[in-house]
Amino acid sequence: MTDVLTNPAATPVPDGMIAIDNPATGEQIALVENLSAEGVQELVARARRAQPGWEALGYAGRARLMYRLRHWLVANRAAVIDTVVAENGKTREDALLAELFYMADSLGFWAKRAEGYLADEKVRTHSPFVFGKKVVVRHRPYGVVGVIAPWNYPLTLGVGDALPALMVGNSVVIKPSEVTPLATQMFADAAREVGFPPDVFLVATGDGATGAALVDCADMIMFTGSTRTGRKIGARCGERLVPCSLELGGKDPMLVLADADVERAANVAVEWAMRNAGQICMSVERVYVEAPVYDEFVAKVTAKVGALRQGVPGAAGSVDVGAITFPPQIDLIESHVRDAVDKGARVAVGGHRGPGPGRFFQPTVLLDVDHSMSCMTDETFGPTLPIMKVADVEEAIRLANDGPYGLASSVFTRDIDKGERVARRLAAGVTWINDAIMSYLAQEAPFGGARESGLGARHGAGGIRKYCQTQTILTTRWALKREPTMFPNAATRSRLFERLMVLLWGRSPR
Numbered sequence: 001m002t003d004v005l006t007n008p009a010a011t012p013v014p015d016g017m018i019a020i021d022n023p024a025t026g027e028q029i030a031l032v033e034n035l036s037a038e039g040v041q042e043l044v045a046r047a048r049r050a051q052p053g054w055e056a057l058g059y060a061g062r063a064r065l066m067y068r069l070r071h072w073l074v075a076n077r078a079a080v081i082d083t084v085v086a087e088n089g090k091t092r093e094d095a096l097l098a099e100l101f102y103m104a105d106s107l108g109f110w111a112k113r114a115e116g117y118l119a120d121e122k123v124r125t126h127s128p129f130v131f132g133k134k135v136v137v138r139h140r141p142y143g144v145v146g147v148i149a150p151w152n153y154p155l156t157l158g159v160g161d162a163l164p165a166l167m168v169g170n171s172v173v174i175k176p177s178e179v180t181p182l183a184t185q186m187f188a189d190a191a192r193e194v195g196f197p198p199d200v201f202l203v204a205t206g207d208g209a210t211g212a213a214l215v216d217c218a219d220m221i222m223f224t225g226s227t228r229t230g231r232k233i234g235a236r237c238g239e240r241l242v243p244c245s246l247e248l249g250g251k252d253p254m255l256v257l258a259d260a261d262v263e264r265a266a267n268v269a270v271e272w273a274m275r276n277a278g279q280i281c282m283s284v285e286r287v288y289v290e291a292p293v294y295d296e297f298v299a300k301v302t303a304k305v306g307a308l309r310q311g312v313p314g315a316a317g318s319v320d321v322g323a324i325t326f327p328p329q330i331d332l333i334e335s336h337v338r339d340a341v342d343k344g345a346r347v348a349v350g351g352h353r354g355p356g357p358g359r360f361f362q363p364t365v366l367l368d369v370d371h372s373m374s375c376m377t378d379e380t381f382g383p384t385l386p387i388m389k390v391a392d393v394e395e396a397i398r399l400a401n402d403g404p405y406g407l408a409s410s411v412f413t414r415d416i417d418k419g420e421r422v423a424r425r426l427a428a429g430v431t432w433i434n435d436a437i438m439s440y441l442a443q444e445a446p447f448g449g450a451r452e453s454g455l456g457a458r459h460g461a462g463g464i465r466k467y468c469q470t471q472t473i474l475t476t477r478w479a480l481k482r483e484p485t486m487f488p489n490a491a492t493r494s495r496l497f498e499r500l501m502v503l504l505w506g507r508s509p510r
Contacts, residue, residue, distance in 0.1 A: 068195060073107070
């Protein structure tokens with residue numbers, strides 16, 4: 001249940017409800033139900049009953065509904081943007097480009113590609129014992145997929161994960177973050193409005209206990225969030241022997257080499273360190289710059305960051321950087337900046353909380369940093385850009401790989417061959433050369449993390465097949481009534497099979 005408030009300031013929070021505020025203004029804008037474990041179990045049971053009928057629609061039937069949902073999204077774009085901006089505190093441009101553009105593209109992508117990615121695969125086997133038999137691998141839905149979504153991009157990183165799961169033929173129960181559930185609920189309501197069957201796409205609003213209850217009863221879990229929580233979810237899924245896919249934390253490095261286009265590198269660094277106030281899992285969180293271009297890079301970055309406009313998002317183009325969505329996050333950002341300064345770093349731009357009542361942290365550039373500081377080793381998830389001078393590319397690679405994470409990385413150089421060599425040495429699931437983030441829009445290619453940044457990936461064939469069980473079907477059409485390998489055993493046949501083994505595989509390796 002969601003109540004949109006007409007008089008937010010005067011509305012108390014009843015038991016069993018959660019208040020949703022606007023991070024940029026501090027105003028309470030809605031109340032949502034804090035669903036109990038029993039409530040989650042009921043939703044999953046409803047979704048499980050609805051799933052066979054949804055699967056029976058087939059790819060074409062499900063795709064038609066995806067296209068209808070895309071049409072609804074475009075037609076209602078203003079209302080969706082308003083909702084995302086209100087509950088996230090992000091700018092209208094970020095809501096439009098990173099949420100709605102992605103969702104519109106993704107709805108069509110999975111509607112068009114799902115059937116091809118999941119088509120039965122005929123296996124040509126090498127084994128002489130399977131000669132003449134047909135072997136087919138098929139992909140079928142798990143049943144009910146639980147999606148536990150983060151607060152920074154509730155549509156792209158929440159509903160976006162539900163789309164391929166739905167196209168497989170699963171039903172989905174999505175647990176949005178307790179601070180940003182409104183756009184997700186709006187999308188679920190729209191799905192029913194355009195003709196999705198009841199209970200195929202359900203929303204479980206609530207806090208961490210609600211998410212834990214979903215992990216306890218869904219047939220597969222897709223989670224995006226912190227590594228700490230991801231470990232717990234992975235352990236619980238292991239206990240239940242159900243699959244999970246985890247997109248976790250990152251501390252994504254940028255390497256700026258001496259031959260880089262410094263203007264391009266500075267623009268990309270500022271864009272993807274400060275976009276959505278730095279609250280992006282694959283944002284630029286630390287920069288290593290070779291000494292010959294360090295001063296030029298720092299001068300350009302500090303000028304560009306210093307010119308950014310921060311404030312309450314209003315009309316399009318009114319501000320560049322919005323608010324901090326999650327209340328505890330601003331304390332973490334502040335602690336990273338304070339730790340850096342206490343250990344000798346210098347604040348070139350920003351460095352402080354902005355004025356309230358909303359939650360703002362100034363776009364910040366930190367210099368004279370090193371790996372004794374949290375801002376260089378721990379995920380900040382805020383509008384900070386620490387920049388470190390390095391002697392050469394070898395030092396940059398070593399420092400970029402120094403840490404537990406491995407989500408994304410970027411390399412800037414005019415020498416593309418060198419850039420590709422460096423990219424292959426970085427411990428990251430995704431690396432960009434002279435760019436950042438943009439491969440996320442190439443939904444044919446997997447996006448996933450290495451090391452403590454997660455298990456599994458979004459996008460591509462793997463990004464939809466992870467929502468499937470595989471079933472291998474072998475068909476024997478013509479065969480002897482009793483084959484030579486069947487009972488009873490006989491010494492002559494055993495010697496024959498032994499000679500066959502020597503003939504097939506007994507030659508000495510070269």
